[in-house]
Amino acid sequence: MPLAVGSDAPTFTVKDTNGNTVSLSDFKGKKVVLYFYPKDDTPGCTKQACSFRDAIDNYQSKDVVVLGVSVDDEASHQAFTEKYNLNFPLLADTNKTLVKAYDVDGGGYAKRVTYVIDGNGKIIHVDSSVNTSSHASDVLAALGL
Numbered sequence: 001m002p003l004a005v006g007s008d009a010p011t012f013t014v015k016d017t018n019g020n021t022v023s024l025s026d027f028k029g030k031k032v033v034l035y036f037y038p039k040d041d042t043p044g045c046t047k048q049a050c051s052f053r054d055a056i057d058n059y060q061s062k063d064v065v066v067l068g069v070s071v072d073d074e075a076s077h078q079a080f081t082e083k084y085n086l087n088f089p090l091l092a093d094t095n096k097t098l099v100k101a102y103d104v105d106g107g108g109y110a111k112r113v114t115y116v117i118d119g120n121g122k123i124i125h126v127d128s129s130v131n132t133s134s135h136a137s138d139v140l141a142a143l144g145l
Contacts, residue, residue: 001103002102002103002104002113002115002126002128003102003103003115003123003126004123004126005123005124005125005126006122006123006124007122007123008121008122008123009024009032009034009102009115009117009121009122009123010024010098010101010102011023011024011025011121012024012091012097012098012101014091014092014093014097014098015074015091015092016074016077016089016090016091016092017074017077017078017081017086017089017090017092018074018078018089019074020089022067022089022091024117024121027065027119028119028120028121029119030063030064030065030119031062031063031064031065031116031117031118031119031124031143032064032065032066032067032116032117033052033059033064033065033066033067033114033115033116033139034067034069034102034114034115034116034117035048035052035066035067035068035069035113035114035115035130035135036068036069036070036098036099036102036104036110036111036112036113036114036115037049037068037069037070037110037112038070038106038109038110038111038112039070039072039109040070040072040076040077040079040080040090041076041079041080041083044112044132045070045132046080046084047132047133048112048130048132048135049068049080049084049086049090050084050086051132051133051134051135051136051137052066052068052086052088052135052136053084053085053086053087053088054136055136055137055140056087056088058136058140058145059136059140062145064143064145065088066088066136067088067089067090067091068086068088068089068090068091069090069091069093069098069099069110070090070091070092070093070109070110071092071093071094071096071099071108071109071110072090072092072094073092073094074092076092077090077092093110098110099111102115111128112128112130112132113126113127113128113130114126114127114128114130114135114139116139116142116143124143125139125142125143127139127142
């Protein structure tokens, strides 16, 4: 079961697409869309990532950060990002720390679950019934943005 709305979001520090260290605390005061997906460059995951790519201006104009997470490594994330011109960071959770902390471990991959975390580190929205094609606009609508 995914974590519940109203609970504290587990903190984390991991590497992103470019090898930069990213922590949840880096985004204090901002909403963060933390979306977990099974694998880079697969049909559903590509649709989902491209939906966020195409909507990123809407997110950024509302001061909302988008972070994708899978258990793929940085090299896989770099290739996926370059192939589809992704314009937001992907987090490399190779040791499955995040997938376990956020209760989305699918046994070798991350289950497709999205969390929205407020600026104080509380989970304010959970989506575990993701439509990969419209996910970015679905999250914006759920947040009333």
